Amino acid sequence: MSQQDQPIDDFSQCHAGIFKKLDLLGELPALLEPAQRAREVAEKSLEFFREAIFEHHLDEERELFPAVLESASDEAERFKVQSMNKRLTEEHRELERLWKSLESGLKKVAKGQFGDVNVADLSRLVNQYRAHAQFEEQEYLPLAQQILGRNGNHMAALGLSLHMRHQNPTAFQFYV
Template identity: 50%
Template sequence: MHQTSRTGAPYIGRMTTPPTAHDPSHSSEPLVGFSQCHLGILSRLQAFEKLPALQAAAAQARTIATDTLALFQHAVYEHHADEESELFPAVLRSAGRGREAEEVQAMVRRLTAEHRQIEAMWKKLEPVVKAVAKSQSVDLDLDAVEKLVHAYSSHARFEEEYFLPLAETILGRDGNHMEALGMSLHLRHTPQPVGYI
């Protein structure tokens, strides 16, 4: 028998059937969105954390590129010119006849050819290095860079181990020859006064 209220309407008490089962995956969707947003922000902040180091690397790249441009313009080309205009001719003039002269001639031919090879390799790299010095985004060929460094290292090693010791022996026989070379190099690098002919 149903209970009735004072008004005579059926009495409705508390529900005795349990509510629909709770679905955690459905009700927490907004929170999952916040969590995913955090992950995205954190991943980008972790990348941002690397920015100072990348800036330092970029600054170092610009410095090295600028220094290398100056190196070739003011040192490498000038060094090659000094050798070809002053050193090589002086040693060739002072070399003894026969085998010694032939040896010097062969070395001079080799060293001069290597100068041209190194300069040609640099000419291909120079535009890209200029771009790096200006912080432009370019692809610098690592293989070409390594080949240039290796070529110059081999060139310098041969000159240091074989040609320069021989040149010292040849020019050292007559102190005047060594002095003449020193004077030629000095005059070559001494700025001339205005109006000098």
């Protein structure tokens, strides 16, 4: 190689480095899509837990669980309902504690700041909540339906009570 070819070779070497960096930059669009999805999932999960999950727990504990217990027909049934109510309430508190431990990290993810979420606890929350809801669906709610279904007034009272809890409190301020 002659002395005269050296400047051209330098440009060529420079381009080789540029191509490597362009290849790296070319990976970015594929990485941004999952990052954006993570932000969206975190944001929607934060809204959902704030607006739905905690309210759902309150509805069960303040309305459903007492109604089922009050309508139980005998001591054995009351004991079964009490045990189930206790279990489900304890699970609510555990799930809420777990959520609160994850919430600040999820807020950061919603803002595009990654790395502060305990993924093991996040998986634990998802798995525990699925098991909790499955127990309610397969065991508790059929029992509640059986117990409250014996008397239509009990089911109607529960429905009215839930309806009243979810009304806008300011809508009734003129009547109070």
